[in-house]
Amino acid sequence: MNIRPRRNRKNAAIRDMVQETQLSTDNLIYPMFLKDGNKIKEDIPSLPNIYRWSIDLLLSEIEECLKLGIRVFDIFPAVEDRLKDKTATLSYDPNNFYLKAIREIKSKFPEAVLMSDVALDPYSSDGHDGLVENGKIVNDKTLPILAKMSVAQAEAGIDIIGPSDMMDGRVGVIREALDEHGFSETSIMSYTAKYASSFYGPFRDALNSTPKSGDKKTYQMNPANKMEAIVEAGLDIEEGADMIMVKPALCYLDVIHLLKEHYPTPVTAYNVSGEYAMVHAASRNGWLDYNAAVYEMLLSIRRAGAEGILTYFAKDFAQMIRS
Numbered sequence: 001m002n003i004r005p006r007r008n009r010k011n012a013a014i015r016d017m018v019q020e021t022q023l024s025t026d027n028l029i030y031p032m033f034l035k036d037g038n039k040i041k042e043d044i045p046s047l048p049n050i051y052r053w054s055i056d057l058l059l060s061e062i063e064e065c066l067k068l069g070i071r072v073f074d075i076f077p078a079v080e081d082r083l084k085d086k087t088a089t090l091s092y093d094p095n096n097f098y099l100k101a102i103r104e105i106k107s108k109f110p111e112a113v114l115m116s117d118v119a120l121d122p123y124s125s126d127g128h129d130g131l132v133e134n135g136k137i138v139n140d141k142t143l144p145i146l147a148k149m150s151v152a153q154a155e156a157g158i159d160i161i162g163p164s165d166m167m168d169g170r171v172g173v174i175r176e177a178l179d180e181h182g183f184s185e186t187s188i189m190s191y192t193a194k195y196a197s198s199f200y201g202p203f204r205d206a207l208n209s210t211p212k213s214g215d216k217k218t219y220q221m222n223p224a225n226k227m228e229a230i231v232e233a234g235l236d237i238e239e240g241a242d243m244i245m246v247k248p249a250l251c252y253l254d255v256i257h258l259l260k261e262h263y264p265t266p267v268t269a270y271n272v273s274g275e276y277a278m279v280h281a282a283s284r285n286g287w288l289d290y291n292a293a294v295y296e297m298l299l300s301i302r303r304a305g306a307e308g309i310l311t312y313f314a315k316d317f318a319q320m321i322r323s
């Protein structure tokens with residue numbers, strides 16, 4: 001035997017030296033949930049150890065994460081039902097609790113990079129990402145709302161706009177609106193290949209944003225399709241996306257890999273709420289080693305080709321590599 005692959009695995013130093021994929025907190029984006037009020041740290045039963053925070057406590061949590069080396073945060077608003085309407089009016093009101101909180105975070109921690117979601121669902125009485133008319137999600141009438149929401153978020157200090165709505169043409173419309181309002185430096189990370197997935201359940205619990213009727217299959221992608229991701233990515237890049245995202249991550253590692261091979265644009269992946277919940281459920285039963293499973297999952301998403309990973313494991317991972 002001339003070739004014995006085990007020689008490169010014989011001790012930790014050699015294994016580490018030949019390791020092809022690296023994973024650090026630099027790769028991670030931490031999704032967090034904000035709720036209006038004071039001194040709130042509310043449990044989300046389907047998302048263990050993840051909370052709905054009021055801004056005062058969220059600021060301390062962000063400070064703690066920054067100390068651990070997490071620098072990018074994606075903040076989602078949990079909106080009270082009585083403030084939701086068909087056209088998601090609250091989403092672009094500059095005085096809404098979310099945009100006020102973003103300003104506060106940016107003024108306290110200018111070094112924190114903030115990302116936001118652009119879609120109607122957290123603010124919509126229909127619970128859909130687009131405008132609903134006669135039971136249909138109407139594409140073109142949704143676009144101006146998304147543009148207004150994006151400009152309001154950029155004004156509040158968001159660094160990376162994350163259109164997650166899957167309407168056709170939205171990246172171009174948002175890019176144009178941002179530029180017109182003087183936000184040519186605000187980035188866009190588009191949810192490019194976002195699948196109609198069963199793994200978003202705990203997130204919808206967190207925001208109470210489950211669609212009131214129907215599902216999201218007329219705008220989110222069919223899990224059976226891969227080539228369609230190339231079409232979506234081509235459009236988003238042409239329209240001005242700086243980064244393209246695949247979501248969810250674990251069932252779609254092939255799609256991450258495909259987009260990585262196909263385009264020079266940085267690829268990110270969203271390790272979604274259901275993927276997080278599964279690991280927690282199994283490790284609480286003693287069926288999985290939590291730390292080892294988290295590391296392997298995140299590393300695999302990197303190996304598939306994602307530069308950045310949105311993950312609820314971010315803080316745990318940061319603490320894990322410290323100890």
Ligand code: PBG
Pocket residue numbers: 117118119121129164165199200201202203204216271272273274
């Ligand atoms: C909403 C949005 C969703 C997620 C991120 N943005 C849910 C959905 O599309 O229904 C899911 C994230 C997760 O499950 O962690 N536009």
